[in-house]
Amino acid sequence: xxxxxxxxxxxxxxxxxxxxxxxxxxxxxxxxxxxxxxxxxxxxxxxxxxxxxxxxxxxxxxxxxxxxxxxxxxxxxxxxxxxxxxxxxxxxxxxxxxxxxxxxxxxxxxxxxxxxxxxxxxxxxxxxxxxxxxxxxxxxxxxxxxxxxxxxxxxxxxxxxxxxxxxxxxxxxxxxxxxxxxxxxxxxxxxxxxxxxxxxxxxxxxxxxxxxxxxxxxxxxxxxxxxxxx
Amino acid sequence: xxxxxxxxxxxxxxxxxxxxxxxxxxxxxxxxxxxxxxxxxxxxxxxxxxxxxxxxxxxxxxxxxxxxxxxxxxxxxxxxxxxxxxxxxxxxxxxxxxxxxxxxxxxxxxxxxxxxxxxxxxxxxxxxxxxxxxxxxxxxxxxxxxxxxxxxxxxxxxxxxxxxxxxxxxxxxxxxxxxxxxxxxxxxxxxxxxxxxxxxxxxxxxxxxxxxxxxxxxxxxxxxxxxxxxxxxxxxxxxxxxxxxxxxxxxxxxxxxxxxxxxx
Numbered sequence: 001x002x003x004x005x006x007x008x009x010x011x012x013x014x015x016x017x018x019x020x021x022x023x024x025x026x027x028x029x030x031x032x033x034x035x036x037x038x039x040x041x042x043x044x045x046x047x048x049x050x051x052x053x054x055x056x057x058x059x060x061x062x063x064x065x066x067x068x069x070x071x072x073x074x075x076x077x078x079x080x081x082x083x084x085x086x087x088x089x090x091x092x093x094x095x096x097x098x099x100x101x102x103x104x105x106x107x108x109x110x111x112x113x114x115x116x117x118x119x120x121x122x123x124x125x126x127x128x129x130x131x132x133x134x135x136x137x138x139x140x141x142x143x144x145x146x147x148x149x150x151x152x153x154x155x156x157x158x159x160x161x162x163x164x165x166x167x168x169x170x171x172x173x174x175x176x177x178x179x180x181x182x183x184x185x186x187x188x189x190x191x192x193x194x195x196x197x198x199x200x201x202x203x204x205x206x207x208x209x210x211x212x213x214x215x216x217x218x219x220x221x222x223x224x225x226x227x228x229x230x
Numbered sequence: 231x232x233x234x235x236x237x238x239x240x241x242x243x244x245x246x247x248x249x250x251x252x253x254x255x256x257x258x259x260x261x262x263x264x265x266x267x268x269x270x271x272x273x274x275x276x277x278x279x280x281x282x283x284x285x286x287x288x289x290x291x292x293x294x295x296x297x298x299x300x301x302x303x304x305x306x307x308x309x310x311x312x313x314x315x316x317x318x319x320x321x322x323x324x325x326x327x328x329x330x331x332x333x334x335x336x337x338x339x340x341x342x343x344x345x346x347x348x349x350x351x352x353x354x355x356x357x358x359x360x361x362x363x364x365x366x367x368x369x370x371x372x373x374x375x376x377x378x379x380x381x382x383x384x385x386x387x388x389x390x391x392x393x394x395x396x397x398x399x400x401x402x403x404x405x406x407x408x409x410x411x412x413x414x415x416x417x418x419x420x421x422x423x424x425x426x427x428x429x430x431x432x433x434x435x436x437x438x439x440x441x442x443x444x445x446x447x448x449x450x451x452x453x454x455x456x457x458x459x460x461x462x463x464x465x466x467x468x469x470x471x472x473x474x475x476x477x478x479x480x481x482x483x484x485x486x487x488x489x490x491x492x493x494x
Contacts, residue, residue, distance in 0.1 A: 144425040145405030186449035
């Protein structure tokens with residue numbers, strides 16, 4: 001019995017030791033077919049994302065960043081430690097990216113269920129079509145490996161931006177709040193689209209965007225603005 | 231601060247870079263032919279002012295199997311390299327024709343199209359020609375001069391390969407980029423560059439250097455066959471390195487103090 005208890009405590013310690021755990025995908029591996037294949041999701045989540053998480057955990061072990069929230073690690077390492085930053089930000093970016101997608105998503109956000117989001121898109125871009133054009137342009141022109149983002153300030157003013165490598169708008173100049181992202185590292189689409197990044201980006205916008213998640217993120221961003229002004 | 235750094239880089243680069251500009255490329259005859267062809271094309275179809283071209287591979291797409299697969303070679307050459315060429319042609323339309331090698335030195339100042347697409351064209355053209363089918367590649371070896379330079383800089387060829395593989399790891403060149411062995415004012419150097427930057431571009435490395443060997447570690451270079459296993463791609467790649475060509479590159483850059491001219 002004692003042996004079992006000590007075994008259990010080893011597991012408890014081991015589980016506690018990881019600063020950040022790889023979150024499971026919010027959908028099945030085949031859920032996004034044929035837009036994103038099972039093979040891509042398996043490797044992207046199970047290998048790339050997992051590797052960033054593992055590397056992050058080993059890099060922060062024994063440092064003052066161990067067991068800190070991921071956002072704290074990202075902000076603290078941004079200027080001071082490139083490899084911790086890269087792995088922490090990539091861990092965050094991928095966790096966020098998965099939630100930005102769902103089966104039967106994409107297209108124009110539904111006016112009746114996401115009124116605030118639709119209003120803010122119209123106020124910031126003039127129309128959904130303009131937003132879409134800007135987002136696709138950012139995604140298609142992020143040179144090399146990067147990310148396209150829809151970001152918000154604390155008042156709900158939206159804009160589109162792109163980042164290279166692991167860079168995240170929460171630390172990049174402007175420090176805006178991400179509410180939607182599309183991964184345009186080649187590993188995100190190469191097995192399904194090869195060099196045809198624009199087709200992947202169009203598919204992401206037309207069929208995959210999880211607008212519920214985006215609307216929640218916008219709400220949180222504006223809440224933080226309301227709290228901020230208090 | 232940034233300005234001070236670039237000024238320092240320009241300073242240290244100048245000794246080598248002025249020579250780069252003066253260097254006569256051995257393919258100037260080809261350039262004349264190309265210009266002739268371009269004029270002929272221009273007469274036939276005035277809309278197409280197509281200065282740069284994707285050079286044909288010196289081997290079939292499948293020749294580097296099993297280390298680099300045919301679909302990768304075809305997409306990489308026809309589509310990725312093709313896009314860089316189309317974009318640099320667009321960016322230089324109506325301007326004087328300059329050899330792609332010469333566009334490298336001031337690419338950062340010239341802007342993103344020169345840096346990304348001009349760099350992309352040079353890097354890929356350089357890359358194709360330093361590779362050969364494995365049965366041919368294995369008969370090649372570094373020249374005595376190159377071997378001596380490698381030993382001096384890295385200890386041995388095996389040490390150089392180990393250091394090169396470490397520099398090519400995903401944590402060292404993060405995201406898209408290249409790994410190079412270059413001739414510098416102080417012997418051979420190993421360096422990684424992001425995206426389509428290369429050491430011929432003023433401001434990319436501490437001084438302008440002349441690549442003699444370069445490896446593309448963009449995911450598109452290996453993803454269809456190796457997916458996330460970049461290190462396996464890198465260690466397999468030695469099987470298709472044409473050391474005779476690398477030795478030629480070394481001889482050229484040491485003699486001319488200039489970058490290696492490329493086809494296209």
